[in-house]
Amino acid sequence: MKIPYAEPYKIKMVEPIRISSRHEREEWISNSGFNLFNLKSEQVYIDLLTDSGTGAMSDRQWSAIMSGDESYAGSSSYYKLKDKIHDLTGFEYILPTHQGRAAENVLFSAKVKENDIIPGNAHFDTTKGHIEFRKAKAIDCTIAEAYDTELIDPFKGNLDLEKLESVLKNNPRENIPMIIVTITCNTTGGQPVSMQNMKDVYSLAGKYGIKVFFDSARFAENAYFIKIREKGYKNTSIKEIVREMFRYADGMTMSSKKDGIVNIGGFIAFREKEWYNAATTFNIMFEGYLTYGGMAGRDMNALAQGLSEGTEFEYLESRIRQVAYLGEQLTKNQIPVQQPFGGHAIFVNASKFLYKVPREEFPGQTLAVELYLEAGVRAAEIGAIMADRDPVTRKNRYPELELVRLAIPRRVFTNNHMDVVVAALTNIYNRRNKIQRGYKIIREAPILRHFTVELDRI
Numbered sequence: 073m074k075i076p077y078a079e080p081y082k083i084k085m086v087e088p089i090r091i092s093s094r095h096e097r098e099e100w101i102s103n104s105g106f107n108l109f110n111l112k113s114e115q116v117y118i119d120l121l122t123d124s125g126t127g128a129m130s131d132r133q134w135s136a137i138m139s140g141d142e143s144y145a146g147s148s149s150y151y152k153l154k155d156k157i158h159d160l161t162g163f164e165y166i167l168p169t170h171q172g173r174a175a176e177n178v179l180f181s182a183k184v185k186e187n188d189i190i191p192g193n194a195h196f197d198t199t200k201g202h203i204e205f206r207k208a209k210a211i212d213c214t215i216a217e218a219y220d221t222e223l224i225d226p227f228k229g230n231l232d233l234e235k236l237e238s239v240l241k242n243n244p245r246e247n248i249p250m251i252i253v254t255i256t257c258n259t260t261g262g263q264p265v266s267m268q269n270m271k272d273v274y275s276l277a278g279k280y281g282i283k284v285f286f287d288s289a290r291f292a293e294n295a296y297f298i299k300i301r302e303k304g305y306k307n308t309s310i311k312e313i314v315r316e317m318f319r320y321a322d323g324m325t326m327s328s329k330k331d332g333i334v335n336i337g338g339f340i341a342f343r344e345k346e347w348y349n350a351a352t353t354f355n356i357m358f359e360g361y362l363t364y365g366g367m368a369g370r371d372m373n374a375l376a377q378g379l380s381e382g383t384e385f386e387y388l389e390s391r392i393r394q395v396a397y398l399g400e401q402l403t404k405n406q407i408p409v410q411q412p413f414g415g416h417a418i419f420v421n422a423s424k425f426l427y428k429v430p431r432e433e434f435p436g437q438t439l440a441v442e443l444y445l446e447a448g449v450r451a452a453e454i455g456a457i458m459a460d461r462d463p464v465t466r467k468n469r470y471p472e473l474e475l476v477r478l479a480i481p482r483r484v485f486t487n488n489h490m491d492v493v494v495a496a497l498t499n500i501y502n503r504r505n506k507i508q509r510g511y512k513i514i515r516e517a518p519i520l521r522h523f524t525v526e527l528d529r530i
């Protein structure tokens with residue numbers, strides 16, 4: 073008999089979770105304005121809202137916490153983290169920040185001005201938010217294949233080089249402070265960017281004298297996909313792949329809450345001292361002194377350890393296999409999900425699933441609420457609500473895809489939990505014909521509205 077696959081860790085500490093009744097959930101979600109962000113965590117059974125900051129730290133990370141150096145300046149924890157990042161990426165200059173969007177805030181404060189243009193592959197919402205907040209523009213140059221959820225393409229995070237070049241060619245050089253490549257690309261479904269594409273983007277950028285930054289929240293998962301899917305990398309270690317990837321960038325922003333496997337933290341890393349210097353003042357103003365930037369010494373220690381573990385093949389294999397397990401079970405039950413499965417999440421195609429709910433009534437949000445009501449599972453809408461209004465016309469923006477994201481926290485749930493999610497979605501799928509109406513917005517913020525929006529049933 074073939075020995076089956078099992079996780080490369082055992083569980084040392086557990087946290088109880090409780091299943092509620094449908095009646096309770098009806099009341100809670102209605103009191104929350106049908107916004108899943110407004111629920112209390114005790115009102116959720118299986119929380120797949122995000123994989124950000126929700127992972128389980130290892131015993132080694134917890135023990136690293138005990139030896140954190142809390143000095144205001146020059147903490148040994150900072151140097152431990154700096155050495156680890158340098159070792160992994162080759163970048164010399166590091167600024168810690170309290171999380172990923174803080175890294176964006178600091179970098180863009182230094183480098184982005186009104187009317188600037190920042191091409192990239194489907195920028196994440198905080199990235200786009202920080203760009204638009206500065207009256208600059210994020211231009212999506214992702215390959216068209218990414219928006220066909222059924223198409224199997226190994227690197228749906230890739231940038232379309234022609235689209236990118238036309239942006240570079242048709243805009244003044246001084247209005248393009250950087251290109252941002254998001255690895256993996258969260259917005260198109262946790263899809264990876266190939267090494268070849270990174271190389272090509274970097275060389276194109278070089279031709280126009282423009283810097284490339286990687287939004288690197290899930291860089292290790294991206295490296296795993298390169299190893300598994302890209303020709304020539306089968307026998308290359310994850311750490312070697314990571315090192316090569318970052319050769320095709322001038323710097324990175326990082327939300328350490330993902331592949332750093334910590335609950336909070338971020339950083340910016342630069343190849344050039346000049347860019348680092350430009351960002352330091354903003355780091356001191358918004359985040360903290362240069363050697364802690366919003367992080368406790370203990371947290372920098374846990375992150376240094378997390379970055380080591382997060383770039384081990386065995387860990388990545390168990391992580392990405394679990395995501396794929398959920399995707400396979402859903403596919404078996406006919407549920408339309410983004411193919412191939414992403415690194416951190418399964419994305420359900422909500423407009424295909426709830427095909428009777430009009431786009432203006434937010435099928436993504438409608439499905440996410442249904443899933444919560446069915447089994448207490450919390451997912452996230454990645455659709456028209458998250459896409460915000462156009463900053464100029466103030467009209468609702470309808471992105472190419474209306475998705476519901478089932479994001480899997482790292483090392484937290486078992487496949488039994490995944491089976492609950494599969495059963496819940498299957499039940500809804502079986503009665504999808506009866507779901508015809510969605511939601512209307514009652515109240516919303518001018519930017520990043522999905523966090524606080526209030527809705528009502530139509």
Ligand code: F0G
Pocket residue numbers: 121122123124171172173174196198199254258287289326327328329337338
């Ligand atoms: N970039 C990407 C690709 C992200 O996915 C996120 C966060 C950020 C930047 C911002 O980082 O949260 O540390 O400030 N994504 C989370 C998510 C929130 O649920 O996907 P942050």
